[in-house]
Amino acid sequence: MLQYGVGFSEKSKTGSDLEKRVLSRSGSYPAQGLKEMTSIIRPFRDAELVSLCHLIHKTIEVCYSGVYPERAVEFFKDYHSENRILERSRKGEILVIDRHGDLIGTGALVGTEILGVFIQPEIQGHGFGKTIMNELEKRAGAEGISEISLSVSLPSRRFYEALGYELLEEQFLDMGEGQRLFYWPARTTIRREDRQ
Numbered sequence: 001m002l003q004y005g006v007g008f009s010e011k012s013k014t015g016s017d018l019e020k021r022v023l024s025r026s027g028s029y030p031a032q033g034l035k036e037m038t039s040i041i042r043p044f045r046d047a048e049l050v051s052l053c054h055l056i057h058k059t060i061e062v063c064y065s066g067v068y069p070e071r072a073v074e075f076f077k078d079y080h081s082e083n084r085i086l087e088r089s090r091k092g093e094i095l096v097i098d099r100h101g102d103l104i105g106t107g108a109l110v111g112t113e114i115l116g117v118f119i120q121p122e123i124q125g126h127g128f129g130k131t132i133m134n135e136l137e138k139r140a141g142a143e144g145i146s147e148i149s150l151s152v153s154l155p156s157r158r159f160y161e162a163l164g165y166e167l168l169e170e171q172f173l174d175m176g177e178g179q180r181l182f183y184w185p186a187r188t189t190i191r192r193e194d195r196q
Contacts, residue, residue: 039104039128041135044094048103049082052096055103055118056080062121063155071175076153080116088116095135097128107132109139114150133163141190152184164188 044052060076068076078084088094092110096103097119105128107117114136119129140148152160152167161167167184175181 039097039099041095041097041132044085044089044096044106046086046089048096049085051103052085052094052106053080053082055106055120056085056116059118059121063124064153067154068181069175069179071177071179072173072181075173075175075181080118085116093139095132095139097132104128105132107136109136112140112145112147112149114140114148117150117156129159130163137188137190146190147187148190149185149187152186154182157184160186 057077057080060073060080064073064076085094088108088110092108094106094108094116097105104123105117105119108115114133117129117132117136119132137148150160150165152165157167165186165188167186170182170184172183173181
């Protein structure tokens, strides 16, 4: 069973507590051989750009290859390029999950949209994605946002449905040469208690 301990130590742009310590206790981290992992959710720093881009691109390669055609995989990598990550950081807020100096997850809030949510493939399914989504939703609520939107990829569909996101009509982008990138626009309402 996954358990979390929480502590706060840093102020965000809006003055609310942001750095969140996440303790995960699980005997199911065979790749790392860890029984306890201590991670921190905190704001992204520009100096981490290369590491963050590497995490995102590795996750795309592992999770999207074989599910999407090659051109779609390359589209995702371009959509999450270093320049686009920096642009996202300037327009909104990017959070990272830091485990002893290594980035293992990320997500961004830009306006009313959550995007760029990626968790290191080896540790997916252990609650880190849900934890960063909860933090992003709380941030949105604190900014007075009542509805969040995002785009859902094929590999992440069950994850967002489990979080209660309403998937709208399936869409696709034409990648050329008969290749398509299918996705769903999705939305959820921020709970009232998260907006206080």
